[in-house]
Amino acid sequence: xxxxxxxxxxxxxxxxxxxxxxxxxxxxxxxxxxxxxxxxxxxxxxxxxxxxxxxxxxxxxxxxxxxxxxxxxxxxxxxxxxxxxxxxxxxxxxxxxxxxxxxxxxxxxxxxxxxxxxxxxxxxxxxxxxxxxxxxxxxxxxxxxxxxxxxxxxxxxxxxxxxxxxxxxxxxxxxxxxxxxxxxxxxxxxxxxxxxxxxxxxxxxxxxxxxxxxxxxx
Amino acid sequence: xxxxxxxxxxxxxxxxxxxxxxxxxxxxxxxxxxxxxxxxxxxxxxxxxxxxxxxxxxxxxxxxxxxxxxxxxxxxxxxxxxxxxxxxxxxxxxxxxxxxxxxxxxxxxxxxxxxxxxxxxxxxxxxxxxxxxxxxxxxxxxxxxxxxxxxxxxxxxxxxxxxxxxxxxxxxxxxxxxxxxxxxxxxxxxxxxxxxxxxxxxxxxxxxxxxxxxxxxxxxxxxxxxxxxxxxxxxxxxxxxxxxxxxxxxxxxxxxxxxxxxxxxxxxxxxxxxxxxxxxxxxxxxxxxxxxxxxx
Numbered sequence: 362x363x364x365x366x367x368x369x370x371x372x373x374x375x376x377x378x379x380x381x382x383x384x385x386x387x388x389x390x391x392x393x394x395x396x397x398x399x400x401x402x403x404x405x406x407x408x409x410x411x412x413x414x415x416x417x418x419x420x421x422x423x424x425x426x427x428x429x430x431x432x433x434x435x436x437x438x439x440x441x442x443x444x445x446x447x448x449x450x451x452x453x454x455x456x457x458x459x460x461x462x463x464x465x466x467x468x469x470x471x472x473x474x475x476x477x478x479x480x481x482x483x484x485x486x487x488x489x490x491x492x493x494x495x496x497x498x499x500x501x502x503x504x505x506x507x508x509x510x511x512x513x514x515x516x517x518x519x520x521x522x523x524x525x526x527x528x529x530x531x532x533x534x535x536x537x538x539x540x541x542x543x544x545x546x547x548x549x550x551x552x553x554x555x556x557x558x559x560x561x562x563x564x565x566x567x568x569x570x571x572x573x574x575x576x577x578x579x
Numbered sequence: 580x581x582x583x584x585x586x587x588x589x590x591x592x593x594x595x596x597x598x599x600x601x602x603x604x605x606x607x608x609x610x611x612x613x614x615x616x617x618x619x620x621x622x623x624x625x626x627x628x629x630x631x632x633x634x635x636x637x638x639x640x641x642x643x644x645x646x647x648x649x650x651x652x653x654x655x656x657x658x659x660x661x662x663x664x665x666x667x668x669x670x671x672x673x674x675x676x677x678x679x680x681x682x683x684x685x686x687x688x689x690x691x692x693x694x695x696x697x698x699x700x701x702x703x704x705x706x707x708x709x710x711x712x713x714x715x716x717x718x719x720x721x722x723x724x725x726x727x728x729x730x731x732x733x734x735x736x737x738x739x740x741x742x743x744x745x746x747x748x749x750x751x752x753x754x755x756x757x758x759x760x761x762x763x764x765x766x767x768x769x770x771x772x773x774x775x776x777x778x779x780x781x782x783x784x785x786x787x788x789x790x791x792x793x794x795x796x797x798x799x800x801x802x803x804x805x806x807x808x809x810x811x812x813x814x815x816x817x818x819x820x821x822x823x824x825x826x827x828x829x830x831x832x833x834x835x836x837x838x839x840x841x842x843x844x845x846x847x848x849x850x851x852x853x854x855x856x857x858x859x860x861x862x863x864x865x866x867x868x869x870x871x872x873x874x875x
Contacts, residue, residue, distance in 0.1 A: 402586050403586075403587070404587045404590065404594075404598055405598055405601045405602055405605060406602060407602055407605040407606055407609065408601075408605055411605070411609070417825075417829055417832075418825055420828075420832075421782065421824065421825040421828035421829050421832065422821050422824055422825050422828075423785075423786035423787075423789040423800070423824055423875060424786070424874055424875055425786075425789040425790060425792060425800065425875075426789055426800060426817070426820060426821050426824055427821070429792070429800065429804070429817055430814070430817040430818065430821055433807070433813050433817065434813050434814035434816075434817040434818065435814065436813075437623060437625055437813050437814040438619045438620050438622075438623045438625055438814060439619060439622065439623050440619070452874070455874055456874060459874070468586075473585050476585045476586050477585065480586075480587070480588050485587075486586055486587040489586050489587070490586060494586065509874075511692070511873075512872065512873050512874040513874055515692070515693070515694040515695075515872070515873030515874065516694070516873045516874030516875060517694075518694035518695075518696040518697055518873075519694075519696055519790075519875075521696055522696060522790070522792065522793050528697075529694060529696050529697045529700065532697065532700065533700045533704060536700065536704040536705060537704065543705065546697065546700075546701045546705050549697055550693050550697060553692060553693055553694055553697065554689065554692040554693065556692075557691070557692035558692065
């Protein structure tokens with residue numbers, strides 16, 4: 362326990378790196394994923410294909426394989442990123458595929474009549490999406506998007522395998538140097554559990570808020 | 580909205596022209612990206628024949644094949660452990676006994692909130708200090724099974740919850756006991772609903788096995804990495820490995836889709852059984868909307 366106490370700052374620093382990775386990856390995933398979802402429901406066939414291929418590729422490639430490809434493979438073709446940015450980019454790329462599917466299924470959950478009515482009053486594709494469908498879709502999107510956030514927080518641990526000094530990596534370092542296995546794993550585990558629970562709580566709060574915003578309609 | 584094409588009108592002449600222009604532009608941009616990628620590869624001499632032809636040699640293929648076998652075995656064993664264990668914990672979560680429910684609840688909530696890699700490090704570095712030193716294979720498979728059991732428990736619970744309530748009520752009405760209702764009526768229907776999701780979960784397990792890289796278990800990722808130590812064909816090897824993973828997982832998810840569609844058809848045509856409210860919650864169905872556990 363002493364080791365953990367005296368190195369608490371070290372672990373906390375790792376936790377902050379984990380938080381940074383998660384937040385950066387999640388924001389990137391939200392932006393890219395939403396764009397891809399719009400591609401996939403839009404009228405331009407090549408963009409639909411791009412969206413579909415992207416989702417199938419990045420949902421099916423293991424995150425670690427992507428990380429290793431990024432960190433060890435891409436320098437061969439002259440693309441070198443820092444370890445931290447590699448991890449953030451890979452998290453965003455993978456997360457975007459799941460965000461895209463969440464957004465798309467949210468769009469699909471809005472009754473067809475809504476889009477038909479919007480088209481009937483002459484709204485264009487982007488206006489149908491922006492003014493009518495997406496605001497209603499948002500509520501159903503919240504739970505899967507929260508899942509993506511939690512998945513991102515836990516998945517960011519894979520950055521440890523390529524040597525980013527985040528929480529999991531520092532826990533493992535402590536274990537290599539000191540024989541204090543249980544305590545450091547418990548502390549690290551508690552950090553992750555706290556993150557997951559905060560994410561889930563935030564999601565429930567957001568669900569209640571958006572529920573009210575749409576007039577309490579389920 | 581079931582159809583993806585309801586968000587826009589059937590385009591008129593002007594709309595068709597705009598779509599044609601946008602299509603052309605998109606194709607141009609895509610072509611530009613491909614050209615740029617090829618140029619980047621060739622500028623650094625990564626497209627020359629001697630950097631790709633080795634992968635046609637039997638020894639290279641065999642080396643990676645051994646890795647793929649390791650991957651498949653680890654994934655299969657982890658799945659064989661976590662499916663029954665997940666079913667058990669899923670059932671425990673709906674038990675009538677509070678302590679049983681509580682134990683399963685704590686297990687599921689805890690192991691869905693802890694990263695797999697941290698657990699693997701615990702098995703790799705933590706437990707040996709207490710005299711628990713598993714063989715490398717189990718240091719990889721046991722953590723994968725632990726985490727996926729928690730995820731599958733939630734999936735099973737959702738599946739049981741998705742069976743029409745009238746089914747168990749009818750079972751009770753004809754005098755079956757609680758266990759009988761579960762065993763004879765609810766579970767068979769729930770399992771059928773769950774098959775696509777279970778197949779989907781296999782892709783997660785398969786992806787999880789890449790962490791064999793960390794414990795030095797010779798699965799595809801680790802073998803590929805070992806290969807690069809000798810050949811220095813980094814990007815080639817890692818690209819090939821990525822494609823192999825994507826192909827296997829794509830095949831599995833297509834299988835899940837096909838099973839899902841068959842199920843949906845059955846639900847529509849197969850009388851009233853489950854036709855009323857048989858659908859699973861969105862993130863438990865086979866279309867893998869969002870990961871229930873960690874991104875992997």
